[in-house]
Amino acid sequence: MSMARARPLVLDPGHRDDPCSHCGARRYSVCNAIESKDLERLASLATQFTVEPGRSFIDEGDPAEHFFNVTAGTAKLFKLLPDGRRQITGFAGTGHFLGLAVSSSYSFSAEALEPMRICRFSRPKLKVLLDDFPAMEKRLLEVASNELVAAQEQMLLLGRKTARERLASFLIGRADVPTHCLGHQAGTAETVLLPMTRNDIADYLGLTIETVSRTLTKLKAEGLIEIPSANTVVIRRHAALEGIATGETEQH
Amino acid sequence: MSMARARPLVLDPGHRDDPCSHCGARRYSVCNAIESKDLERLASLATQFTVEPGRSFIDEGDPAEHFFNVTAGTAKLFKLLPDGRRQITGFAGTGHFLGLAVSSSYSFSAEALEPMRICRFSRPKLKVLLDDFPAMEKRLLEVASNELVAAQEQMLLLGRKTARERLASFLIGRADVPTHCLGHQAGTAETVLLPMTRNDIADYLGLTIETVSRTLTKLKAEGLIEIPSANTVVIRRHAALEGIATGETEQH
DNA sequence: ATACCGCGTTGATCTGTATCAAGGCGCATC
DNA sequence: GATGCGCCTTGATACAGATCAACGCGGTAT
Numbered sequence: 001m002s003m004a005r006a007r008p009l010v011l012d013p014g015h016r017d018d019p020c021s022h023c024g025a026r027r028y029s030v031c032n033a034i035e036s037k038d039l040e041r042l043a044s045l046a047t048q049f050t051v052e053p054g055r056s057f058i059d060e061g062d063p064a065e066h067f068f069n070v071t072a073g074t075a076k077l078f079k080l081l082p083d084g085r086r087q088i089t090g091f092a093g094t095g096h097f098l099g100l101a102v103s104s105s106y107s108f109s110a111e112a113l114e115p116m117r118i119c120r121f122s123r124p125k126l127k128v129l130l131d132d133f134p135a136m137e138k139r140l141l142e143v144a145s146n147e148l149v150a151a152q153e154q155m156l157l158l159g160r161k162t163a164r165e166r167l168a169s170f171l172i173g174r175a176d177v178p179t180h181c182l183g184h185q186a187g188t189a190e191t192v193l194l195p196m197t198r199n200d201i202a203d204y205l206g207l208t209i210e211t212v213s214r215t216l217t218k219l220k221a222e223g224l225i226e227i228p229s230a231n232t233v234v235i236r237r238h239a240a241l242e243g244i245a246t247g248e249t250e251q252h
Numbered sequence: 253m254s255m256a257r258a259r260p261l262v263l264d265p266g267h268r269d270d271p272c273s274h275c276g277a278r279r280y281s282v283c284n285a286i287e288s289k290d291l292e293r294l295a296s297l298a299t300q301f302t303v304e305p306g307r308s309f310i311d312e313g314d315p316a317e318h319f320f321n322v323t324a325g326t327a328k329l330f331k332l333l334p335d336g337r338r339q340i341t342g343f344a345g346t347g348h349f350l351g352l353a354v355s356s357s358y359s360f361s362a363e364a365l366e367p368m369r370i371c372r373f374s375r376p377k378l379k380v381l382l383d384d385f386p387a388m389e390k391r392l393l394e395v396a397s398n399e400l401v402a403a404q405e406q407m408l409l410l411g412r413k414t415a416r417e418r419l420a421s422f423l424i425g426r427a428d429v430p431t432h433c434l435g436h437q438a439g440t441a442e443t444v445l446l447p448m449t450r451n452d453i454a455d456y457l458g459l460t461i462e463t464v465s466r467t468l469t470k471l472k473a474e475g476l477i478e479i480p481s482a483n484t485v486v487i488r489r490h491a492a493l494e495g496i497a498t499g500e501t502e503q504h
Numbered sequence: 505a506t507a508c509c510g511c512g513t514t515g516a517t518c519t520g521t522a523t524c525a526a527g528g529c530g531c532a533t534c
Numbered sequence: 535g536a537t538g539c540g541c542c543t544t545g546a547t548a549c550a551g552a553t554c555a556a557c558g559c560g561g562t563a564t
Contacts, residue, residue, distance in 0.1 A: 079404060152331060159339040211521060
């Protein structure tokens with residue numbers, strides 16, 4: 001839709017259609033580490049674009065020339081094996097920053113689940129900018145640290161949890177995602193909207209689509225959740241589900 | 253053994269037994285982002301101590317009051333489920349920095365595999381120091397980014413690889429660990445020393461000890477590796493093993 | 505020497521999840 | 535309103551890896 005042009009510094013950013021100062025995702029993102037008066041400079045590095053559902057905008061192995069910031073919609077991040085086996089390493093919603101890596105090529109792919117709006121930065125240029133804004137670098141370190149903790153939690157899930165525990169963890173985790181990351185329709189604390197397919201859930205949890213389906217059906221039969229539509233889950237007994245997710249509850 | 257005392261700035265650090273300027277691990281660690289003239293200040297925050305094999309020095313859930321820097325030896329990092337199931341999320345060798353997390357409590361535990369020497373920093377004090385040394389913050393971001401990439405690779409392994417592929421990946425990964433991280437006896441590129449038990453390997457790869465043992469025996473029978481002693485593996489056919497690790501080779 | 509104990513290996517059997525197969529539902533297209 | 539097509543569910547069966555069990559080996563304490 002609206003395509004930002006690269007342009008020189010101007011004096012009165014307040015009256016321009018500056019993409020950064022008007023960005024709805026700014027307060028949730030690493031960009032909020034930059035003061036309003038400096039936003040113009042950040043904006044000069046940014047290019048906005050949209051991505052249709054099903055289209056990918058990062059391909060594993062491609063030269064890593066850009067950083068990305070999700071300003072609307074959700075993407076799945078994944079890695080592939082040569083025979084097509086896929087591991088989804090995470091979902092990136094509004095405010096999510098992508099592309100952190102020292103390597104010169106992307107270590108994962110990213111594909112839109114919903115219509116997305118993305119803000120793109122040139123890596124070398126953003127690196128230079130970071131020298132002038134240590135606060136943003138601090139924020140990036142915070143973000144990376146948090147993702148590392150989440151990744152370790154996911155390793156525990158993939159290495160040691162049962163299918164039932166994985167699904168419970170997934171649903172609890174989705175219910176805890178901050179509203180702003182989900183975009184327009186977020187659902188209540190107990191109503192979880194799933195923009196991804198069963199296949200995506202399976203590839204995220206290291207299971208097959210059939211096991212995901214069967215396990216959800218079983219949780220429903222036990223009264224822990226409701227499934228009003230395929231991509232909506234209502235958590236009926238949150239504490240019980242959490243007990244399963246954390247491994248405190250013995251298996252049935 | 254040698255316990256560093258906290259002490260005020262002095263004028264001639266060159267003639268002091270400054271733990272940082274004499275630290276053999278410095279060049280491999282985040283500390284190398286700090287210039288020699290400023291090391292005195294870093295040293296004033298550091299406390300060195302040793303850990304016996306089998307002893308833990310970080311406990312999941314404890315208040316996160318410190319950062320750690322491994323200066324000798326290797327630790328296993330892990331998370332537990334209430335019933336004792338364990339996932340080892342990584343091994344930390346010389347130069348490894350631990351404790352990055354925004355949270356106020358540790359999200360994992362760490363236990364020594366070999367005799368270790370560790371350098372400990374107060375979190376609040378190190379945070380203040382980071383404000384004055386953005387280069388170190390940059391290094392931390394680099395380290396965190398690299399670990400994130402490794403974590404995603406491990407998710408692929410845990411979620412989608414077979415036992416055979418996991419063991420091959422593990423051995424290739426161990427063979428690629430930089431010599432300085434391994435400490436004293438490192439072994440050649442083809443001789444992999446394993447300071448951890450079969451149980452640790454199993455908990456790292458999301459398998460059981462029996463499957464690890466059987467799979468290694470099979471790789472040996474096929475001539476891909478040799479196992480001169482339980483904790484030494486010689487890689488005989490590196491390319492073939494790598495083909496299995498990356499999933500390019502069909503299963504037997 | 506002997507007993508013990510932690511660690512690793514190997515064998516027999518079991519089982520949770522994968523695989524194979526069929527059918528249903530919602531929704532778009534003509 | 536029939537056809538087709540994703541996507542999801544459900545059932546039957548297969549299998550990789552877990553579990554249960556026994557034994558061997560090296561170190562060390564007695």
